[in-house]
Amino acid sequence: MSSRDQRVHKGISSLVARLHVDIPGEDPESAEERQNNAIDFVTELLQSSKTPAVVADVNQASDLIKKRLIQTNASPEKALRFSQLYSRLLSIPVISQKWAVLYLLYQLGDQQQPSYVPPALTSPFKSPIKRPEKRKLEQRLTPQHSPPQSSRRDINEFEEAFAPEGLRRLPERPGGQKDRKAEDEAFNKNPATQRGIVTLKTALLAENYVEIDPPESALLRDLPFTLQGLSSTNLPFGTTKTLKIPPTLPVPIVSILHTLAEPSLLYRGLASFVKSADGGLLGQSLRAAIGGELRSYLGLVAILEGQIRRALSSLDENEPRGGIGKAGVTLKRCVVWTREATMGLRLMSLISEESKSKRGGQLISLIHGFSSSHGDPMVGAFAERLLVHVTRPFYDMLRHWIYDGELSDPYHEFFVSEQDPNAVTEAPEGKGRGGASSVWEDKYKLDEDMVPSIITQDFAQKVFLIGKSLNFIRYGCGDSQWVEKYSKAASKELRYGDTETLETWIDEAYKTTMARLIHLMAEKFHLFEHLKALKNYILLGQGDFIALLMESLSSNLDRPAGAQYRHTLTAQLEHAIRGSNAQYDSPEVLRRLDARMLQLSHGDIGWDCFTLEYKIDAPVDVVVTDWGNRQYLKVFNFLWRIKRVEFALSLTWRKCMTGARGVLQGEDDSVAQAWKLTRGVLAEMIHFIGQLQYYILFEVIESSWDELQTAIHREGCTLDDLIKAHTKYLNAITHKGLLGAKKKYHGEVDENTFMVQLGEVLRLMLSYRDAVDGLYSYSVAEFTRRQGADLRSEAQSRREDDEGHLINTPRSTRRGPRHVDSTPAQPADEGISDEFPVLRERLQGLGGHFKSRVCLLLGDLAYQPDVDMRFLGVVMNFNDVYQPVRKKHKSKETVRAAVTAAAKS
Amino acid sequence: MPPEYDARQDKQARAAQAKQVVDIFLEISTLLNSELDRETLSVCISLIENGINPEALAGVVRELRKEGEEIKKEIRGGQE
Numbered sequence: 008m009s010s011r012d013q014r015v016h017k018g019i020s021s022l023v024a025r026l027h028v029d030i031p032g033e034d035p036e037s038a039e040e041r042q043n044n045a046i047d048f049v050t051e052l053l054q055s056s057k058t059p060a061v062v063a064d065v066n067q068a069s070d071l072i073k074k075r076l077i078q079t080n081a082s083p084e085k086a087l088r089f090s091q092l093y094s095r096l097l098s099i100p101v102i103s104q105k106w107a108v109l110y111l112l113y114q115l116g117d118q119q120q121p122s123y124v125p126p127a128l129t130s131p132f133k134s135p136i137k138r139p140e141k142r143k144l145e146q147r148l149t150p151q152h153s154p155p156q157s158s159r160r161d162i163n164e165f166e167e168a169f170a171p172e173g174l175r176r177l178p179e180r181p182g183g184q185k186d187r188k189a190e191d192e193a194f195n196k197n198p199a200t201q202r203g204i205v206t207l208k209t210a211l212l213a214e215n216y217v218e219i220d221p222p223e224s225a226l227l228r229d230l231p232f233t234l235q236g237l238s239s240t241n242l243p244f245g246t247t248k249t250l251k252i253p254p255t256l257p258v259p260i261v262s263i264l265h266t267l268a269e270p271s272l273l274y275r276g277l278a279s280f281v282k283s284a285d286g287g288l289l290g291q292s293l294r295a296a297i298g299g300e301l302r303s304y305l306g307l308v309a310i311l312e313g314q315i316r317r318a319l320s321s322l323d324e325n326e327p328r329g330g331i332g333k334a335g336v337t338l339k340r341c342v343v344w345t346r347e348a349t350m351g352l353r354l355m356s357l358i359s360e361e362s363k364s365k366r367g368g369q370l371i372s373l374i375h376g377f378s379s380s381h382g383d384p385m386v387g388a389f390a391e392r393l394l395v396h397v398t399r400p401f402y403d404m405l406r407h408w409i410y411d412g413e414l415s416d417p418y419h420e421f422f423v424s425e426q427d428p429n430a431v432t433e434a435p436e437g438k439g440r441g442g443a444s445s446v447w448e449d450k451y452k453l454d455e456d457m458v459p460s461i462i463t464q465d466f467a468q469k470v471f472l473i474g475k476s477l478n479f480i481r482y483g484c485g486d487s488q489w490v491e492k493y494s495k496a497a498s499k500e501l502r503y504g505d506t507e508t509l510e511t512w513i514d515e516a517y518k519t520t521m522a523r524l525i526h527l528m529a530e531k532f533h534l535f536e537h538l539k540a541l542k543n544y545i546l547l548g549q550g551d552f553i554a555l556l557m558e559s560l561s562s563n564l565d566r567p568a569g570a571q572y573r574h575t576l577t578a579q580l581e582h583a584i585r586g587s588n589a590q591y592d593s594p595e596v597l598r599r600l601d602a603r604m605l606q607l608s609h610g611d612i613g614w615d616c617f618t619l620e621y622k623i624d625a626p627v628d629v630v631v632t633d634w635g636n637r638q639y640l641k642v643f644n645f646l647w648r649i650k651r652v653e654f655a656l657s658l659t660w661r662k663c664m665t666g667a668r669g670v671l672q673g674e675d676d677s678v679a680q681a682w683k684l685t686r687g688v689l690a691e692m693i694h695f696i697g698q699l700q701y702y703i704l705f706e707v708i709e710s711s712w713d714e715l716q717t718a719i720h721r722e723g724c725t726l727d728d729l730i731k732a733h734t735k736y737l738n739a740i741t742h743k744g745l746l747g748a749k750k751k752y753h754g755e756v757d758e759n760t761f762m763v764q765l766g767e768v769l770r771l772m773l774s775y776r777d778a779v780d781g782l783y784s785y786s787v788a789e790f791t792r793r794q795g796a797d798l799r800s801e802a803q804s805r806r807e808d809d810e811g812h813l814i815n816t817p818r819s820t821r822r823g824p825r826h827v828d829s830t831p832a833q834p835a836d837e838g839i840s841d842e843f844p845v846l847r848e849r850l851q852g853l854g855g856h857f858k859s860r861v862c863l864l865l866g867d868l869a870y871q872p873d874v875d876m877r878f879l880g881v882v883m884n885f886n887d888v889y890q891p892v893r894k895k896h897k898s899k900e901t902v903r904a905a906v907t908a909a910a911k912s
Numbered sequence: 913m914p915p916e917y918d919a920r921q922d923k924q925a926r927a928a929q930a931k932q933v934v935d936i937f938l939e940i941s942t943l944l945n946s947e948l949d950r951e952t953l954s955v956c957i958s959l960i961e962n963g964i965n966p967e968a969l970a971g972v973v974r975e976l977r978k979e980g981e982e983i984k985k986e987i988r989g990g991q992e
Binding site: 014018019021022023025027053076085089093095096099102107108109110111114115 | 929930936939941943945947948949952957958965966967968969970972973974976977979980
């Protein structure tokens, strides 16, 4: 390369020499020095800028020259001349850097140009608006004026050069492909060349540029303010939702500004949304999250502003388009830079709009919907980011709820809501449940609409239970120390994201809380003992106690209800407890046992009103609710009646049995027959009562109790499970115990419940017993009379033996020693003898009635869906003594007919 | 007219062609009003052919001219 350097050096020195100006009177030495300096300067300058800033392309230089010629001269003559020269030049292969020489000439050409010509080929337009028209005119004219000698190719090139698209295909060059290849390589190797392409493109675009008002630079200057939602001179905001764009702008710029106006307006809307204060905690956190996003948007705007400032400061006002094309910041570029931010703003404004009608969990669901089910991953990621901030208060509430059992939700945004106590009592379902029950059942409510989609319904249920239990432990069970200790020990910060950990924590909390609650119920409040006591005393499980109580109370209770006094009842109860195994029960249980009278109505006797009561207080009444208490009472009353009938029947039976050995033995066949029948019916009744009692106590209560036991001792049993199990237990007892079972057709429900039927049967039994007692007294009276007669006859015979004249005295006239007064005895005897047929008839009637009733009952039982109840029927009628009747067929038909008729009309 | 000469004639033809090229360039130069005389132009062409950046060269030429201009002005000023 040294030869080349030499040549270059030589060239430079000759160039300097050529351009050197002699100063007259200067000594040759200094002239030479000045020349040398010039040479050094030139060499340095030339060596430093090795690469051209423009594309190495012959055509480009020639295009530029052509343009220059056309622009500077009115006629196309010179341009045509140049075209000819150019085509000739191309045909000569001697030099390789034709374009460079052309470019040199081009550069040197117009001396009027500003001192430094930028690489971006400048256009000397002075009045750009006028220019295009002129150029178009020339474009139109040129082909017509093209001289005939110019070749076709020249015309093509000529036209090509004026093609508004600017860049065009490279013309094939006679110089051969080699040059092209070398050039291409230079293209690829040299980034500066690449930059050159861009500059060239911008330069060509600049050629088509039309001046706008206000200028783009002014618009750019205003743009940062617009993006921040601030009005500026050129782009003032109208109302909150409009941006005024200067009407003088051409359409493309307007469309660009429209695109840029979108983020600006969205920002304005969002900024006002962030400033607005309504909405709960979640709404506020949403605002904060959006505010954060807006800050980062403002950061972007600031960067943009910096870029714009820098670009504008480096602008040269004299250049075309204000030199914006060169500065690297244009409106279009701003559009590109703000595009992603615009997407974010758009999403946020959508969320803010939607959030106005939503609150709490729904808000989270809304954003979570974007993050989980939106197809655009960018939107998903964005929503996810928002979600982390937005859910913070939600997780705070959740933490308070599951670790402290407190609902800190001033805006009702959590999915658990506290019930208004007044609303609860007024609610139709609130059957006056009081005390702890309402703390558990009604104090808090799970609002399914508010459960955010980030947690499942099951999960929400669990969370609800945890908090409710903690709250209950604290307020219902008075164990706030434990809750505090627990909340200190277990409290963890919850946040959005790691659902799995959250679930484990919540499961943990759930287990701990539930275990604690059950533990409290069992140990501190003796729930299970209470249940057992209820079964023993109210459901008559404790046989010896009940028997003793009944025995001691029976004489008392036979009197009218008005004559019952509480103190006597409690005294008898105390006696029964002392005298039975109940005395070994814990005082805690016995303290709650009480005897009292129910509301009495006219004509009731003590038996109807007496009841035992087991007092349950908070918090156990969560399980044994008021409703439960009523059920217990109902069962007790029913059982008590059965017991009483059994007691009465067995008393009568005992009397009959003992009497049969003595007083009931008589010669009268009809009386003996009556007794026989009576004993039969009595046995039937006792069998019936026995079966009924057996059924209720063993088949119903014990089996249900067993189920209850397994249910409440199951692992992981919650208080809700307990309540449910207990309710089921009571329902099973009342249903199977013939207390609640309704017959299928509703028209006659009241008359046809088993309760009513059984009541009828029991009443029949009691009347029968009365009748039997009547028969017994009759028999006793008869016996006494007979005995008296015997005594008299004995005495008479003795007297006859003694006196011998009294044998023929009629028996009726004889007076025993007890019947001193004969006058009243005579009618009494007659009364008794008159009484017998009435008694017999009554007994027969009652017995028949009883049988038919039992048959009916059995008929009903046989068609019960419940196996146990059918079993009761079978047990009672094990040897088919009774013919079960379904007498209701007919009435059922009529009822149906009536119903269908009613429906038709 | 593609050059199809023998190697012998090559040198001669080259010289002719070079002259032709310089002619053409000179004409273009006059068209563009770039105020270059033939010698300066040929020096410039040769410099460019040797890989000098045309842009820089143009700058240099302009610079030298300006300098010359100034010197001339000075001289004139001195004479007056």
